[in-house]
Amino acid sequence: MAHSFTFMGTAAGCGVPSFFCDCPACTEARENPAVRRGDCGVMIRGEKTLVIDTPPDARHQLMREGIRSVDEILFTHAHYDHIGGLGEYEYLVQLVHKRPMPTYGSEAALQGILAEFHYMDYCLDTHVLAPFDTHEFDGVRYTALPVTHAPGTFGYLIETPNTRLFYASDTGKLPPETAERVCGCDVLAMDATFWKRNWSPDAHHSVQECIEEGLALDAKTVYLTHLCMHYDEPITVVELEEYLKQYEGRVRLAFDGLTFEI
Numbered sequence: 001m002a003h004s005f006t007f008m009g010t011a012a013g014c015g016v017p018s019f020f021c022d023c024p025a026c027t028e029a030r031e032n033p034a035v036r037r038g039d040c041g042v043m044i045r046g047e048k049t050l051v052i053d054t055p056p057d058a059r060h061q062l063m064r065e066g067i068r069s070v071d072e073i074l075f076t077h078a079h080y081d082h083i084g085g086l087g088e089y090e091y092l093v094q095l096v097h098k099r100p101m102p103t104y105g106s107e108a109a110l111q112g113i114l115a116e117f118h119y120m121d122y123c124l125d126t127h128v129l130a131p132f133d134t135h136e137f138d139g140v141r142y143t144a145l146p147v148t149h150a151p152g153t154f155g156y157l158i159e160t161p162n163t164r165l166f167y168a169s170d171t172g173k174l175p176p177e178t179a180e181r182v183c184g185c186d187v188l189a190m191d192a193t194f195w196k197r198n199w200s201p202d203a204h205h206s207v208q209e210c211i212e213e214g215l216a217l218d219a220k221t222v223y224l225t226h227l228c229m230h231y232d233e234p235i236t237v238v239e240l241e242e243y244l245k246q247y248e249g250r251v252r253l254a255f256d257g258l259t260f261e262i
């Protein structure tokens with residue numbers, strides 16, 4: 001059974017364009033919808049559909065992909081840009097599934113989510129994952145790996161018979177045990193929040209740091225995601241694509257809706 005992997009959203013925090021911003025990156029995104037970015041999440045589809053995170057744009061992202069149902073949710077952590085759209089799932093549970101949604105994450109992430117969405121506890125069937133725990137779903141193995149971000153944040157190693165993919169939307173330099181586990185993966189989709197200056201090296205990568213770490217880990221393909229494009233010096237997609245040419249296709253930009261087989 002083939003599976004597909006889709007970037008549902010690829011922005012850090014406030015999205016591109018941000019409603020309050022007129023920088024070159026936001027201007028580019030206003031003019032060209034193909035480079036607009038909503039907050040970060042991904043979807044893995046086989047016979048069933050699993051999403052990692054429920055960003056504030058979840059409803060629009062699901063409609064854009066023509067998704068009618070989601071069967072499970074995995075969470076990386078409980079920051080707003082990754083959980084803000086969970087409320088959209090209440091109606092799927094209430095009106096369609098009529099049973100709680102299987103929901104996985106670290107103890108800290110699930111506690112944070114239940115505190116923010118206390119009125120939804122009846123529709124979440126929560127399961128705590130400890131670091132390095134494995135969860136099998138629809139023929140795919142998910143391993144929760146600790147990353148460098150808020151306490152209890154996970155990246156997920158996603159393994160099918162064909163592909164080893166590591167998704168870590170929010171992380172600074174990977175902890176050694178995680179780096180060891182993901183070394184040599186086929187696809188590394190990782191935090192590349194900042195262009196140039198990294199304001200929070202303990203929680204995020206810059207584009208350059210993401211590329212350096214990805215190549216050092218010997219990933220066959222590195223996707224840059226959780227892109228801010230304008231927290232510091234703004235950079236447009238046109239400029240960033242030009243910069244990435246030196247990597248001859250091994251390092252790529254993630255885009256909202258970008259899908260490939262895994």
Ligand SMILES: [Zn+2]
Nearest residue numbers: 021023026230
């Ligand atoms: Zn901007």
Ligand SMILES: [Zn+2]
Nearest residue numbers: 077079149170
């Ligand atoms: Zn975060």
Ligand SMILES: [Zn+2]
Nearest residue numbers: 012013081170
């Ligand atoms: Zn984030």
